[in-house]
Amino acid sequence: MTQNADRQYTRMFAADGTVLLHPDRPQAKYRPLRAVRNFQILVRDKEDTAAVFRIFESLPSKDLLPRVAALALSERGAHLRQTEPCLPEILDDHAALRRTPKGSLAHAYCDFMEAEGLTAAGLVAESDRAGRPRFPDLVEWYINRSRDTHDMFHVLTGYGRDALGEQCVLLFTHGQAPSQGHLLIGYAGAANIKKMVKRTNAPVFGAVREAHRIGKGAPPLIDQPIRQLLERPLEDVRAALRIPHPVLYRECHRAWQAEGIDPYDLLSSRDAAEQPELLAA
Template sequence: MSRLDRDAYTRMFALDGTVLLHPDRPAARYRPLRAVKSFQALIKDKEDTSLVFKIFELLPSSGFMDRVTDLALSQRGELLRATEPCLPEILDDHAALRRTPKGSLAHAYCDFMESEGLSAAGLVAEAERLGRPKYPDLVQWFIERSRDTHDLFHILTGYGRDALGEQCVLLFTHGQAPSQGHLLIGYAGAANIKKMVKGSAAPVIGAVREAHRTGKGAPQLMAQSIRELLVRPLADVRAEMRIPDPAQYRECHRIWQAEGIDPYNLLAGQPVEQELLAA
């Protein structure tokens, strides 16, 4: 439960006068059945990222406003809003990021985003496909900063954009900022993966549990100065964030490859009846 009632949050302000919770922002509604339906749709169309955002909206966290308050109204939060008002502009400036030392988080980030054909602006566009109104409050800043740091999790944790890697990133994120949306997509998605590769010895559940534990033990990424992290050696940032090598995830990939299964296309080479089961 939140520490305060809704009206109290609408009377709290940052030093520049930005309200914590805009009074016109609709109260979050908990709708688990709709969330399950959206998850089922996501299973059928894994590229529809907008469904992920929708699931999070349908399963609001009871402690969300307290987390917003603790960061946004803190001295650190005030500094982050002043120095990093728009993370996509920073993250999509690959020319500037490439001027950092070799081996930096910035170089690893550029390598990842360019190889995957991704951009921070692209993730913003996916979120805006939902057509949700924006409000001039600190909740908006918190939501957008959480969204904009998502792809950095892939680089810091070592989880790829394969099906299992995405579930692991979501459960790592739950460890950082608890939400039933992360739990639903992460664990139900892992169960679906096990169904797709029925009979495989890969420790799928062990991998997502490992990611969950790592996320709980790591400092909150969105509370860090992203500018400062980007210029530092990736290995140093991982050590400071207490993020170890994802051993169980790597073991899943090793076993799948030995079994003739492509981790990035789990249905490839599977029997026809297996494909139907996973649909």
């Protein structure tokens, strides 16, 4: 999208006066080499979340501003901004979330975040570490909401935080909100997994393609009232959002375990141990 085309969004405002695109927000630049460099960093350390954010910044989506406008300027968007102005405050209040009925999405979310040692505030800190400037516009609200719902995707889809699970979540997300950053990390990450574990019956590419299809078929989570979803039974939310259980992802885990490979530590698998050049890639 050209700078002149972007200018129209600086003249669009929400009912409360918030501009859609702040005039000082720099135009997103397409920087594929920077994206590749950060993907290489991510291959070495899948926990380097700042590298993920830099990849997304380097591969901006041409459809971002129309998507922001469609949600943020709608009645639904206005309601979400009023009732859920800061998702991390809601998501990190586990005491309140635990007061919902057992079996709720809230309980499942708390279980996941506590088991993984994660917080929504921690993801915000990682985003800040990437060095992205902030602006008081609706684009900022939309980007933050996308970021803050990431870990909820893990809970709703059933994809873990293992290497394959992360690729699946990113391609599920691409199905909801297309961007080349999701495609790069998702499919290149799957290819890297195949390199690390060559002799296996695990359907790695089948799993990520399945995740992509599921994401396309589900209504965007960013459009949903998160507070209300948290109160509902997990399986009811999955049904309402048309998110089935991840068959091929689970098949990969079963295959690897049968082959003596730890899905959460692929670098220590017998195949990776025979390929030391991959460890230094």
